[in-house]
Amino acid sequence: AQKVTQAQTEISVVEKEDVTLDCVYETRDTTYYLFWYKQPPSGELVFLIRRNSFDEQNEISGRYSWNFQKSTSSFNFTITASQVVDSAVYFCALNAGGTSYGKLTFGQGTILTVHP
Amino acid sequence: DSGVTQTPKHLITATGQRVTLRCSPRSGDLSVYWYQQSLDQGLQFLIQYYNGEERAKGNILERFSAQQFPDLHSELNLSSLELGDSALYFCASSGLAGGRTDTQYFGPGTRLTVL
Numbered sequence: 001a002q003k004v005t006q007a008q009t010e011i012s013v014v015e016k017e018d019v020t021l022d023c024v025y026e027t028r029d030t031t032y033y034l035f036w037y038k039q040p041p042s043g044e045l046v047f048l049i050r051r052n053s054f055d056e057q058n059e060i061s062g063r064y065s066w067n068f069q070k071s072t073s074s075f076n077f078t079i080t081a082s083q084v085v086d087s088a089v090y091f092c093a094l095n096a097g098g099t100s101y102g103k104l105t106f107g108q109g110t111i112l113t114v115h116p
Numbered sequence: 117d118s119g120v121t122q123t124p125k126h127l128i129t130a131t132g133q134r135v136t137l138r139c140s141p142r143s144g145d146l147s148v149y150w151y152q153q154s155l156d157q158g159l160q161f162l163i164q165y166y167n168g169e170e171r172a173k174g175n176i177l178e179r180f181s182a183q184q185f186p187d188l189h190s191e192l193n194l195s196s197l198e199l200g201d202s203a204l205y206f207c208a209s210s211g212l213a214g215g216r217t218d219t220q221y222f223g224p225g226t227r228l229t230v231l
Contacts, residue, residue, distance in 0.1 A: 033217060044118070045206060045222035052217075091159065095218075101172040102147060102210060102218055106159040 002027045002096045006107035014115050021077045021110045023092030032096040034075045039089040082114045120223035122207050128229045134195040137226045141209030148190040154203040197230045
């Protein structure tokens, strides 16, 4: 069975602070994909990134960066110089395939509040 | 805008009633997924269709059913509604084989309130 744990329920920071959102996953599959989604106050789910289990290179996209470490089953997300517009709920998700095909298993989400 | 559309945006109904939620995938996408987001259960996968055929099933209640039509739009039918069915229902779509390699793009959701 697949499981995703986001231990931080809520994080509060002041604008321009860096913040890291943790994600730990469990799966017995050797091939799997990891995702991060953002859910702003308006409610939609916005795709941020997808990584496969064979690519452990860190990725940077503007103020966003992701650190994938297979050894610790973690896929952490860092926002550098946070802004008020980053306030949202962030979800980490796992797709390990098999007979579950496209099923995404989500973590419980981390509520990020960035204060001006 | 992900390109996935869902109607209606909001739905208020009474216990025991039946409702239908509609989803149109992004142009060219063959797979459609349904998820339920509630405060106590979080985001839960319900069901996946690929090119009209059911491909994967999650913890979908027997009172719930879905289908994907030849034009690839999908409907989620919820019947004998209970208070606990109140939730945000998302549809997502993806373009490849409907497997783990796909990125799923989500619609804006339908907020269902059962009174």
